[in-house]
Amino acid sequence: MLEARELVKAYAAPGGAPIRALDGVSLRVPGGALAVVLGASGSGKSTLLNVLGLLEDADSGQVTLGGERVSALRRSARSRARGRYIGFVFQSFLLLPSLTALDNVLLAARYAGRAGADVRRRARELLAQFGVLERQDHYPPQLSGGEQQRVAFCRAVLNDPPVLLADEPTGNLDDANGRVILEALRARARAGAAVVVVSHHAEAATGADAVYRMRDGRLESTTGGEEGNPSRVPLPNRGEEGNPSRVPLSNRGEGHP
Amino acid sequence: MGRITRRYGFTIAGIAIGVAGIVALGAMGERIVRFIEGGDRFVLGQISVAGKGMGMGTGFTAGGMLPASALRAIAAVPGVSGVQGQVMLPLNPSTSQFMTLTQELIFGVDISVPTPNRAFPTLPVREGRTLRPGDRGAAVLGASFATSHGLAVGSTLTLEGEPFQVVGVLERTLTAPDRFVMVPIEDARRQWVAKDRMLRTIIASGAAAVNAADLNTGAAVGWNDGEDPDAVARRIAERVEGVNVQIPSELSALLRSSTAFFSALLGGIAALAFVIGGLSLANTVAAAVFERLRDFGVKRALGATDWQLGREVLAEALAVTLSGGAAGVVLAMLLGVSVDRWAARTGQQLFLFSGRLLGGSLVFSVLLGAAAAVYATLRVVRLSPAEAIRRGA
Numbered sequence: 001m002l003e004a005r006e007l008v009k010a011y012a013a014p015g016g017a018p019i020r021a022l023d024g025v026s027l028r029v030p031g032g033a034l035a036v037v038l039g040a041s042g043s044g045k046s047t048l049l050n051v052l053g054l055l056e057d058a059d060s061g062q063v064t065l066g067g068e069r070v071s072a073l074r075r076s077a078r079s080r081a082r083g084r085y086i087g088f089v090f091q092s093f094l095l096l097p098s099l100t101a102l103d104n105v106l107l108a109a110r111y112a113g114r115a116g117a118d119v120r121r122r123a124r125e126l127l128a129q130f131g132v133l134e135r136q137d138h139y140p141p142q143l144s145g146g147e148q149q150r151v152a153f154c155r156a157v158l159n160d161p162p163v164l165l166a167d168e169p170t171g172n173l174d175d176a177n178g179r180v181i182l183e184a185l186r187a188r189a190r191a192g193a194a195v196v197v198v199s200h201h202a203e204a205a206t207g208a209d210a211v212y213r214m215r216d217g218r219l220e221s222t223t224g225g226e227e228g229n230p231s232r233v234p235l236p237n238r239g240e241e242g243n244p245s246r247v248p249l250s251n252r253g254e255g256h257p
Numbered sequence: 258m259g260r261i262t263r264r265y266g267f268t269i270a271g272i273a274i275g276v277a278g279i280v281a282l283g284a285m286g287e288r289i290v291r292f293i294e295g296g297d298r299f300v301l302g303q304i305s306v307a308g309k310g311m312g313m314g315t316g317f318t319a320g321g322m323l324p325a326s327a328l329r330a331i332a333a334v335p336g337v338s339g340v341q342g343q344v345m346l347p348l349n350p351s352t353s354q355f356m357t358l359t360q361e362l363i364f365g366v367d368i369s370v371p372t373p374n375r376a377f378p379t380l381p382v383r384e385g386r387t388l389r390p391g392d393r394g395a396a397v398l399g400a401s402f403a404t405s406h407g408l409a410v411g412s413t414l415t416l417e418g419e420p421f422q423v424v425g426v427l428e429r430t431l432t433a434p435d436r437f438v439m440v441p442i443e444d445a446r447r448q449w450v451a452k453d454r455m456l457r458t459i460i461a462s463g464a465a466a467v468n469a470a471d472l473n474t475g476a477a478v479g480w481n482d483g484e485d486p487d488a489v490a491r492r493i494a495e496r497v498e499g500v501n502v503q504i505p506s507e508l509s510a511l512l513r514s515s516t517a518f519f520s521a522l523l524g525g526i527a528a529l530a531f532v533i534g535g536l537s538l539a540n541t542v543a544a545a546v547f548e549r550l551r552d553f554g555v556k557r558a559l560g561a562t563d564w565q566l567g568r569e570v571l572a573e574a575l576a577v578t579l580s581g582g583a584a585g586v587v588l589a590m591l592l593g594v595s596v597d598r599w600a601a602r603t604g605q606q607l608f609l610f611s612g613r614l615l616g617g618s619l620v621f622s623v624l625l626g627a628a629a630a631v632y633a634t635l636r637v638v639r640l641s642p643a644e645a646i647r648r649g650a
Contacts, residue, residue, distance in 0.1 A: 055558055055643040076562040082642075083560015094555045094646065111560035155559070 002029045002052060002163050002194045007061035009047055009217075021047040022058060023217035029196055029210075031162055034189035036205040037198040039214030045198035046167050048214065052196060053086050053165045054078045065163065083112040087156035087193075089181070091168035093148040095140040101127065101151045102136040108158045119158070126154035130184070146177030153184055164188050166197045170204065182206070265577045268545040272581025272622065273588055275537035280589035280618045282530035284608035286523045288431060291609055293516045295432025297509050302376030304478040304490045305503040306331060323500065324471035330497045331478055336489040338481045339373040341366065342473040344445035348416075348438065350452050361402060363416065364437045365445020368392065373479025380434055385410035385425030392441050396421040399437040400429035405604025414438065417451040431609060446472040531621070538581070538622055539629035542574055546633035550640075551649025557642035570634045571627060578626025582619045 007025040010018040021044040029035045039045040050056040052063055054070060063071040070081050087108070088094075095104045105123040109115060127133040130150040132143075140148055149169065156164060166185055170178035182197075186207050189195040197204055198214075205211040212219045310321030323342070332340045344365035368390045372378050379387065388397055396414055398406075403426045408414060412423045421440060429435055440448070446469055450456055460467050480489040486505045494502040513520075546553075553566060561569075593608035600607050637645060 050641075050643040053558070055646075056641045076564065079557060079560055079562040079565075081560075082558060088558050090646075092650070094551070094558075096552050096555060098552075107556070108559050111556065111562075111565065 001031060001064075001066055002196070003027065003064045004048075004052055005062050005064075007048070007051055007058045007063070009044075009051060009056070009058045020044075020217045022051065022061075025061070025217070025219050027052070027196075027212075027219065029163075029194040031194050032189060032192050033209040034186055034195045034197065034207065035210045035212065036208040037196065037212045037214050037219070038200065038202060038205060039198070040200055043214040044217040045200075045214040047217075049165050049167050049196065049198050053088060053163075054082050055088075079111075083108070084159065085161050085163055087159065087161040087164045089149070089153055089156045089164070089166035089169045089185075091171040093140070093145070093152045093172070095148055095152055095155075097140050100137050100139055101132060101143065101147075104140070104151055105155045105158055108155045112159045114159065123154065123158055126158060127151070130154055130180070145172050146174065146180070149173055149177060149181055153181060157188060160193075162193055164193050164195045166195070168199050169197060170199065170201060178203075265545060265573075265580075268541055268577055269581040269584060271541035272538050272578055272626070273584035275534040275541065276582045276585025276618060276622050277588040277592065278537070278585075279530045279534035279621070280586050280610070280614065281592055281608070282526050283614045283618060284589065284593050284610050286527050287609040287611045287614050288607060289519050289523050291431040291611075292433075293513070293519065295430060296512050296516075298376040299374065299432070300503070300508045300512055301486075301505050302374040304480065304486055304493065304505060305475060305508065306478055306493065307475040307501045307503075308473075309499050309501055322467075322471060323473040323476055325468065325473075326471075327497060327500055328473065328476055331476060331493055331500070334489070334493050334496050336480050336484040336492060338479040339371060340479075341370045341373055341477045342442060342470075342475075343367070343477060344442055344449055344472065344474050346445065346449055346452060346474070361436045362433075362438070363445055363448055364434075364439045365442040365448070366439060367442045373477050375479070377434075380430070380439075381428040382425045383428040385423070387425055388439060388441055392424070393444060394419070394421050395424045395441065395444075397425035397427060397439040398423055399427050399435040399439075401435040401604035401606070402438060404601050416440075417448055419444070419447065419451075429606065431606065436604065442473075443469070449474070535621070535625050538578065539625050541581075542578060542626045542629040543633040545577065546570055546574070546630055546637060549649070550637060550645050553637050554640070554642045554645030554647075554649055557638075557645065563638040566638060567631070567634045570637075571630050574626050574630030575623060578623050579619070581626075582622035585622070586615055586618060 004025060004027045007022045008020065009022040010020045013019050023044075025044075025048060027035070027048075037045045037048060047056065051058045051071075054063065058071065061071075062069050065081065065085055070078060073081060095101075096107065099107065102120075102123060105127065106119065109119045109123070124133060124136065127136050130153060132147050132150050132154075135143055135147055135151075140151075143151065149172070153169075156166075164185065166181075169181050169185065173181065182204060185195050185197060189209070197208075199205075306323065308321035308323035308327065325342075328340050328342050331337060344363070346363040346365075348361040348363055366372070366388070368388050382397070383400065385397070388395060398408055398414075403409065403423070406414070408423050408426075410423055410426060414421045414423060416438070421438075421444070427434060427437075427439075449472055450460070459465055478489075478493065480486050487507075490502050490504045493500065553561075553570075556566060556569075590610055593610060597606050597608055640648065
């Protein structure tokens with residue numbers, strides 16, 4: 001279970017009032033759910049993902065993982081929490097250019113304190129599953145965008161993190177590769193992970209358990225997800241517990257941190 | 258290491274250039290230091306005595322003639338362990354007698370008595386042999402002199418029309434003897450007469466009773482164990498008339514003050530080398546860390562702690578600076594050896610790559626590289642992973 005409460009994050013603006021990228025955002029994503037946050041550029045959705053993933057501190061509010069308030073942890077503990085419990089998929093892939101595809105995938109295991117033949121075998125299985133095993137010894141600049149994102153996805157899921165966060169994961173991909181990545185994200189949710197995707201493409205919401213819209217730092221409205229499964233798409237309830245943007249999702253997959 | 262070299266090729270090259278600058282300038286400094294230190298050891302190893310007045314005599318005393326009677330009187334002074342008459346002449350009297358790095362000297366020594374200099378009782382011979390009692394027309398050459406004149410053991414050297422057979426060549430000392438022509442004192446006396454028209458005139462006129470044994474430009478005087486050399490020198494000055502006695506400690510101070518300019522220049526060069534080379538090195542290492550800001554952000558996103566990241570950066574920085582430092586040392590040595598090969602044609606050696614210089618430069622490089630890496634890493638880890646990724650994009 002990934003949960004955020006009353007997150008506030010403001011950036012200093014040159015010569016003006018601070019910009020509130022997150023303005024009291026609350027969110028609850030249980031294991032097994034895919035939540036999609038839609039919004040225009042600059043609406044604050046990437047900031048939300050960064051704060052949820054402990055890549056950035058909020059000015060106030062808290063993030064909990066499996067009931068533990070991870071946002072209050074010390075720096076090193078937060079780093080370890082990221083390595084063990086959170087996987088990231090970025091729009092620009094963020095593979096290290098000096099490492100091969102396989103080594104990029106294995107990097108996730110290194111910082112989670114995992115090593116050995118099992119981890120390498122698992123990394124190769126993932127690369128094979130995503131059709132890039134034959135490219136395992138290639139460096140990122142030698143890979144296409146689609147291949148890089150698939151390698152990045154393998155890196156994100158190597159440790160089987162209970163939380164998977166994807167920031168515009170299809171933003172730099174063609175339709176075919178975009179579908180592959182979105183389907184992989186859905187599969188992770190089906191496998192029990194809490195998955196949050198932010199995107200400005202409405203197609204990303206297809207098959208989501210919940211869809212949110214971010215505007216001016218607030219989760220102020222939602223749209224439905226997959227038409228065939230409307231019950232999995234609760235709308236934000238501004239009135240719940242006095243928290244206008246706190247949105248409970250389905251309880252599938254509870255038990256993850 | 259291979260991976261490091263591939264990934265950081267330009268960084269290593271940048272460090273190598275900085276370190277090469279430090280090492281090359283340092284080697285030139287070491288060369289001058291060796292010369293000054295060698296001179297200092299020499300003058301502190303003996304009491305140098307010359308005759309009063311001005312004359313052909315040169316080298317360390319620049320005095321007048323020191324007759325045989327004076328040598329005997331010096332030997333009788335309490336505390337003196339031995340006296341060796343010497344003749345020191347400029348090979349080419351038309352040049353300045355000011356002692357310089359390039360001055361070539363004829364050095365006549367009385368081989369019948371032991372050399373009293375405690376620091377240099379013998380000079381190391383690279384090839385052939387030293388002078389022996391009874392030698393005539395024989396010469397032992399300093400290393401630079403032999404190289405610049407194209408002479409070796411067996412060669413013949415002509416001085417003032419007199420042929421000398423080269424019987425030995427000294428090891429390179431990077432001090433004054435490198436440019437010496439050492440000959441038996443009897444031969445040196447003939448050279449003196451041949452070079453000095455006034456001396457020839459005086460001897461021919463019979464105006465002064467001068468025997469061959471009186472033709473000494475100076476003497477090296479030794480002292481007994483337990484004696485204070487300065488006290489012995491002052492005793493000689495008090496008890497022997499007509500001599501100029503150099504107090505060893507005063508002569509050492511004089512030598513040091515006369516080379517103070519070189520020392521200051523040397524200090525300036527060294528400081529400049531360390532500042533410029535060091536800044537170049539530190540900047541290169543720090544820039545290499547900052548260039549990888551995005552990578553560090555990604556690693557932290559994947560769970561790397563500050564400590565893990567710092568350790569990684571430091572290990573890479575050490576490997577890079579060590580590689581760059583070693584490459585810089587090799588580069589500087591290649592440069593130095595090439596220049597010295599060219600300079601050897603005139604008997605010069607401009608660089609001295611001493612162990613302390615090479616080791617010190619490497620340690621300095623690695624420490625500075627590590628400090629720069631630590632500084633850069635502290636700056637990097639202060640950023641949130643998201644900020645590092647944003648700034649590094």
